[in-house]
Amino acid sequence: MTMNYSIDPSAATLLPLAKKEGIATVWDRHKAMQPQCGFGQLGVCCRICWKGPCRIDPFGDGPQRGICGADADTIVARNVIRMIASGTAAHSEHGRHVALAMLGVAEGKLPDYTIRDEEKLRAVAAKLGLDTTGKDLHDIAGEVALVTLGDFQNQDHDKPCRWIASTLTEKRLERLAGLHALPHNIDAMVTQILARTHVGCDADATNLIVGGIKGALADFDGMCLATELSDILFGTPQPTVTAANLGVLKEDAVNIAVHGHNPLLSEVVCDVAVLMEEEARRAGAGGGINIVGVCCTGNEVMVRHGIPLAANYLSQELALITGAVDAMVVDVQCIMPSVSEIGACFHTEIITTMDDNKIPGATHVPFREPTAAENARQIVTLAIDAFRRRNPQRVVIPDAKQTAVVGFGAEAIVGALGALNADDPLKPLIDSIANGNIRGIALFAGCNNTQTTQDSSFVTMAKKLARNNVLLLATGCGAGAFAKHGLMTQEATLEYAGDSLKAVLTAVGTEAGLGGPLPLVLHMGSCVDNSRAVAVAVAVANRLGVDLDQLPLVASAPEAMSEKAVAIGTWSVALGIPTHVGTMPQITGSPAVTKLLTETAKELLGGYFMVELDPDKAADRLLAVIDERRRGLGI
Ligand code: CUV
Missing domain, CATH: 3.40.50.2030 (Rossmann fold)
Structure with missing residues (x-):
């Protein structure tokens, strides 16, 4: 039974123990919750006002409108963008917290913190367009913090958030501006979503979803600033050997x-x-x-x-x-x-x-x-x-521990590639993609979810994609899954990577001084560090003179669960990245919203959601998308 819950060997040891001691775990509570509410699963339950709760009959026999008149499309769209607002709020509070700490450091008020990465501070200041000549470190930090906090305060709707504007490709910025989806203020986006979804406000599903996309892009902005300022305060990741489980x-x-x-x-x-x-x-x-x-x-x-x-x-x-x-x-x-x-x-x-x-x-x-x-x-x-x-x-400590080589932020990846070509670090990666040695890149992100066997979909998909020479990046609990299951090791590269991927990872890892290949999956960090993967993708796109939606790049959250994951998935789509979800999103009660996010989005944004619960089939679909993108580039 344990194996249905998780493929983690720790669970096999500890769940029987929990049972013996009468300790309920998340899996017991999941079981006790069955059957779960079908209306909720479809997203057609509305609790936005006290005339409700209302629910739309998915079979068409019962009510097709809530008491106020909202139909399934309106209800589903409102529900899903409220999730985005919550996810955005969560990440952005984290970002604000770090930005305020940086301001405190700059003002000399926080003796227990310091600037650990001066080089990164200067790079961030330059990226944000700040003139740092003649200024000392604390002054620069103060300016960076204030400009960053401006992304929570700017009231000029025509001026997009500074971080997003200084991060994305020109083409992407133009495309998002054309859809009126570029956020000007993170807090305003969260507030706007809550306001427009109040009873009696926005009822147009398409308009609501575009508002949600704008909110999700504010989430992206919050992530970029959280990641980069954290690196300045605490250090930028570099490859390091550690352990997991x-x-x-x-x-x-x-x-x-x-x-x-x-x-x-x-x-x-x-x-x-x-x-x-x-x-x-x-x-x-x-x-x-x-x-x-x-x-x-x-x-x-x-x-x-x-x-x-x-x-x-x-x-x-x-x-x-x-x-x-x-x-x-x-x-x-x-x-x-x-x-x-x-x-x-x-x-x-x-x-x-x-x-x-x-x-x-x-x-x-x-x-x-x-x-x-x-x-x-x-x-x-x-x-x-x-x-x-x-x-x-x-004390029962499971005999479960895997080595993990981690710490592959954008700088570390570029640094490793630089060992092959110091003058043009991106060239080895671009050449490998162009000649097919690397077929494409997949970013694994997102949570664990009791709706699926823990870690299983991550591991199944990664092994299949790696065998097909896809370069794998990971963050969040996905990265945790790979670390626990030994896929962040050099041995995993030798065992699971396809021949051409193995050759590239070996050449880069060896030149970069790792004494062997790069690990099979590159650990980029936490959920907010998904911005690191975008940084690499933007650098590649700019170098090629293309936009993100032309790259053979895909994302996957096979075990997504949180509202934050909804926000991340949505900005991923908005940036032009085909994004797989391996758990059932609560939107299918509205065919219109489902179509918008899985089909129409492709025309509007280049990115779109793909829902596939079977990890093996999901890997096939991602490979097909990668090949389609390759054909588009003529490679
Ligand atoms: Ni922020 S959001 S379960 S810890 S990845 Fe892990 Fe990552 Fe999802 Fe939460």
């Missing part, structure tokens, strides 16, 4: 899991933990302090500092069931509220840190940037105290 927990160490999304907290916890090793040893932890990551916080510290990744989304509860996690420190997003209940079955401290993200039963340590190190010390102290209470009899 629950076997990274240590019996003899204080295990602290950092979980959530925003690096502002986790970075300081990592710094402080190093200084508190001795205290941990005094408490009996011979192995000191072992920080491990969960979800996208895990990805952030993994690609920047090689911190091992313990779990992706669906495995977060399993981490606790090992009985070996002393504290799980969480910030925002993708944290199951159930963690406090499961933590209470053990000695584990669940520590919330953000005042607007609390969980009943958890210990709250309010995290403030000006006192970051002090807050982190409190957190680590709680973890060490919990370690003293740990029951060694209940």
Whole structure:
């Protein structure tokens, strides 16, 4: 039975244990929820006002309009763009938080943070069109932060957000401007979606979806700025060797899991933990302090500092069931509220840190940037105290741990390629695509979802695409899946890559000093780091003088789940990228919206959604799209 839930070997060890101990996990709750509401699955349930809830009869026998008169198209469109608004809000709050921290650093108000990547700061300032001559580092940081915060404040509708305008290809910007889809202000886009979907407002499904696309592009803007400013503050990822899966927990160490999304907290916890090793040893932890990551916080510290990744989304509860996690420190997003209940079955401290993200039963340590190190010390102290209470009899750390070579941001990829051609780093990649050694590029993103076997679709699709010489990039819980299943190793390249892809990865990896091929899947970071993949694609498109919708580039979220994934998928489509979804999106109750997103979008934007639940068939469809794009380019 376990195998239907997950292909993760940790689940095979820990789910029977959970069952024996009577601990319910996400999979038990999924089962208890069956059958799930069919109206909700189709997206035709409206709860926007109190005359409802209303639902449209998908068989055509019952009501075809809600009480206000909204039909299935209106209801589905409103529901889906509200998801985009929430996803955009989530990512952009994260981005704002980082931008404000950077302003604080520039103003000398945040002693626990610093500028770790000066070169990147200068590159970002130049990209944003700032004149930095004669200015010192802090002044530049301050200007970059203010310009960035301008993307949350600009009221001039004719002036698009600065980050998006300085990131995309000219052709893409023109195309989006032509559709009135270029955002001018991130916050305004979220507000506008909520406003236009209020009862009695926008009822035109097409107009609503275009508004949603604009909102999703604001999400993209927020991601670009979150990623780039985080690199400036915490370092730009470079290839590093680490490990993944629950076997990274240590019996003899204080295990602290950092979980959530925003690096502002986790970075300081990592710094402080190093200084508190001795205290941990005094408490009996011979192995000191072992920080491990969960979800996208895990990805952030993994690609920047090689911190091992313990779990992706669906495995977060399993981490606790090992009985070996002393504290799980969480910030925002993708944290199951159930963690406090499961933590209470053990000695584990669940520590919330953000005042607007609390969980009943958890210990709250309010995290403030000006006192970051002090807050982190409190957190680590709680973890060490919990370690003293740990029951060694209940510790079951699965024998599941895979090596993972990670840290492939745009700079690292260009850097590795530069080892082959220092004067023109993109040339080896472009040549390999042109001569077919690399058939295309696929970006895997997105979550885990109980609607499908955990990690399975990611692994199945990646193996098939790699065999067909597709270069694979990954972020988010998809990256977590590949790391856990050993696909971010040089061995995986040798085993699974098609011959020509293997040759390219070997040439680049060897020249770049990795002592062998690049890993089969390149870990680019967290969900907000999807912007890194776009940066590479834009560089290639600009170099070729084409737009993004001409490149043999596809995206896939085989196990999508969150509202953030809806936002990301939608901007991916808006940027011209054919985007596969492997779980059923809640839109099919409206044939009009479904057609718009899966067919008409292709004419309007070049990108479009492809829904295919079978991973094997999905890989075939992506290969067909890649070939179609290749034909378009005449290669
Ligand atoms: Ni932001 S959004 S489950 S942690 S990828 Fe993971 Fe990634 Fe989805 Fe969440």
